[in-house]
Amino acid sequence: MANFHFSIPIDVRYGDLDPQWHVNNSRFLTYLEHARMAYVTQLGLFKGNNFFEFNLIVADIHITYLAPIKLGQPVRVWLRTERIGNKSLTYVYEIRDDETQQVLAKAETIMVTYDYHQQQSIPVPETWRNAISALEGVDFTQKP
Numbered sequence: 001m002a003n004f005h006f007s008i009p010i011d012v013r014y015g016d017l018d019p020q021w022h023v024n025n026s027r028f029l030t031y032l033e034h035a036r037m038a039y040v041t042q043l044g045l046f047k048g049n050n051f052f053e054f055n056l057i058v059a060d061i062h063i064t065y066l067a068p069i070k071l072g073q074p075v076r077v078w079l080r081t082e083r084i085g086n087k088s089l090t091y092v093y094e095i096r097d098d099e100t101q102q103v104l105a106k107a108e109t110i111m112v113t114y115d116y117h118q119q120q121s122i123p124v125p126e127t128w129r130n131a132i133s134a135l136e137g138v139d140f141t142q143k144p
Contacts, residue, residue, distance in 0.1 A: 075097065
């Protein structure tokens with residue numbers, strides 16, 4: 001986990017399971033979303049009170065499922081910002097067993113900074129670049 005500076009535990013719920021008694025693939029998306037919201041909230045980029053002011057929209061998602069997740073399994077999602085472009089951010093995730101550190105899934109999302117009022121993409125705000133750079137220890141302040 002050398003490259004990850006943020007993580008959040010996930011409670012695996014009975015309703016997350018499919019008939020094979022492991023977490024349904026669609027729930028992995030929910031786990032990523034939960035981590036993403038916690039990440040931007042911790043960074044102070046979103047206060048959680050008005051989703052029209054939450055200037056991110058999902059553009060692309062890729063998940064590689066490596067092992068099943070079972071009810072009661074201690075799970076944690078690790079997240080980092082891999083890249084910041086002019087109007088997009090790339091997040092990389094690992095979903096791990098919190099006790100063994102076994103990687104259960106890897107994922108990547110491309111997020112676009114988006115103004116929901118104007119219905120168009122916008123440049124990544126400088127405040128976002130600065131906050132993410134400080135957390136990740138990577139200089140994202142220079143635009144590509």
